[in-house]
Structure formats: C-alpha cells, structure tokens
Amino acid sequence: MAEHIGFIGVGRMGDPMVRNLLKAGFEVTVYDTNAAAAAAVGAKVADSPAAVASVAEVVIVSLPTPDVVRAVALQVAEGSKVKVFIDVSTTGPKMAVEVAGLLAAKGISAVDAPVTGGVGGAQKGTLAIMVGCPKDMLARITPILSALGKVFHLGENPGAGQLMKLANNLLSAAALAVTSEVMVMGVKGGLDANVMLDVINSGTGRNSASVDKFPKAILPRTFDFGFAIGLLLKDIRLCMHEAETLGVPMICGNAIKELLTITAMRQGYDADFTTIVKSVEEWAGVEVKGK
Numbered sequence: 001m002a003e004h005i006g007f008i009g010v011g012r013m014g015d016p017m018v019r020n021l022l023k024a025g026f027e028v029t030v031y032d033t034n035a036a037a038a039a040a041v042g043a044k045v046a047d048s049p050a051a052v053a054s055v056a057e058v059v060i061v062s063l064p065t066p067d068v069v070r071a072v073a074l075q076v077a078e079g080s081k082v083k084v085f086i087d088v089s090t091t092g093p094k095m096a097v098e099v100a101g102l103l104a105a106k107g108i109s110a111v112d113a114p115v116t117g118g119v120g121g122a123q124k125g126t127l128a129i130m131v132g133c134p135k136d137m138l139a140r141i142t143p144i145l146s147a148l149g150k151v152f153h154l155g156e157n158p159g160a161g162q163l164m165k166l167a168n169n170l171l172s173a174a175a176l177a178v179t180s181e182v183m184v185m186g187v188k189g190g191l192d193a194n195v196m197l198d199v200i201n202s203g204t205g206r207n208s209a210s211v212d213k214f215p216k217a218i219l220p221r222t223f224d225f226g227f228a229i230g231l232l233l234k235d236i237r238l239c240m241h242e243a244e245t246l247g248v249p250m251i252c253g254n255a256i257k258e259l260l261t262i263t264a265m266r267q268g269y270d271a272d273f274t275t276i277v278k279s280v281e282e283w284a285g286v287e288v289k290g291k
C-alpha cells in the first residue's frame, strides 16, 4: 500500500508539491492555517499539525519562516505516529540544527531538504532538493522526495542542505539585482528591452533572471513570478548571518540585501521579488517594458 505522507503548509510551493505526491500514488494528509488553501489541494485535510502527525510517519513542512517552522515542529512532535520531519522551507542551518535537537529529544529524526526551482519547478516536479541527513535516512526518504524533483545529498549533519540553499539563493538574488541595474541603464540609454534580453541570453551575461524572470514577469509588467520579496529578504539575511559566523566576506551580498530591504519597504513584503527592478527604475526615472 502507498505510504501515507503528512504535509503542512500548502502555499505557492506546498500546493504543487502535494499534487505531485498524489500523482505519484502517495496518500497525503495536509494542514494549513489557511483552510481554503488546504481544501483546494485535493488531499485529505487534518485540523492541526498534531493530527497530521498522528496519521503519517513522514511529515513534510513548507512554511514561510524559521520561527513558524520551529513552532510547527513542536506541534508535530505531539503526533502519535510521526518518525521523520522533513523541512523543505528555507530556514537556514542554525534553525535546522535547533529543530533537529528539539525533535531528537522526542524520538523524531529531522531532515533539512530545502528546494530550488521556484513555483514552476514545484509544478513540474523538477525541483533540486538539497538534503542534509544520515545516509540510511536518505535511502528512506528518497522515494518520497523523488516525486518532487532531483535529490542531492549535501552531508550527514543537519543544516548541510540549508547552507547550500542559502548559497544558491544569494546567487539567484544577485542575478536579479544586477540584471535589473543593467536593463534600466540600457533602456534609459535608448536600447530596446527585448533586444537587450536576446543579446544577454545569447552571450556571457545569460542568467536565471534574464532567461526566466525578465521575459515572464518584468517585461510584461505582471510581477507574478511567485516568490514574495519578504521571503527572499529572509533568505539573504540568513545567508549574511551564516557568512559572518563562518568569517567569510559578503561585500556584494550585503549590497544586495540593502536593495532587497528598500524594495520590500517600498513595494510591501508580500510583493513579488521581481519588483526589485522598480527600485532601480524609480531612481532612474524609466520603466523596462516589453513590446
């Protein structure tokens, strides 16, 4: 019989992940504080994290912030069946270690398994999943996580996956920030935004913002790529904290953090992360529009 999986947090990322688990044949029970989101996903719905953890041995969480994950982990620990807690949110290595300690005391194994690939990757089941856990646990959870994307083992200790995720997201944010600056400069100087992207994507400037975010959400001015600027800012703050702890300079990283902070304050923390271009546009007095 197909394994029963618990899933808590069915937002932009969690919803398509649950749909892929169902498609792969797993039985899934979900919980979300947003009852409408829980009902919409098409799985069984429980009325608390503890109820989810009383029907499934493996509980996956996709939640906004480290504090929410810590609080939900403690509620999950009240469940009668749970043995494995997998956090696919971006919460940083420090929280992964803390949650692993809290849950180990209750006989539950914690796995950090943050993901990259965005809402599109979650829908297609092509996420890159960065796992930190012992090898025997990796074998236990790989059949489940494979329904969501490709599994990469970053190390045996809690937090290894989270460290990799922070590295990836700083790179992704850097691409978006600097591509915003060069696109605004070009348009202000009289270049066509579509032609600029064609050139960038045919040459050495090609990056995840020029390939995906600009054509899909910035040139059409829809700003609906699917990731809140407040959550990206959370990731970059976690990354700066980690770099400082490790004694690694982050000169560019800190500049990007400030640009994200300004954008979140001006556009609102729930605005899409592609609105970062607006911070540069407002200063320069031009808009980057498609044909």
Ligand code: NAD
Pocket: 008, 009, 010, 011, 012, 013, 014, 031, 032, 033, 034, 037, 062, 063, 064, 065, 068, 072, 088, 089, 090, 091, 115, 116, 117, 118, 119, 226, 227, 228, 231, 232, 235
């Ligand atoms: P989201 O805000 O769309 O979804 C979060 C969900 O959690 C919401 O449905 C919310 O109602 C629910 N929730 C909040 N508090 C809860 C609680 N106490 N108990 C149960 N449910 C609760 O966020 P998202 O974009 O899906 O991101 C989720 C996580 O994945 C974040 O850590 C984010 O950084 C990370 N992430 C997001 C993306 C992306 O492109 N959106 C990509 C990779 C990783």
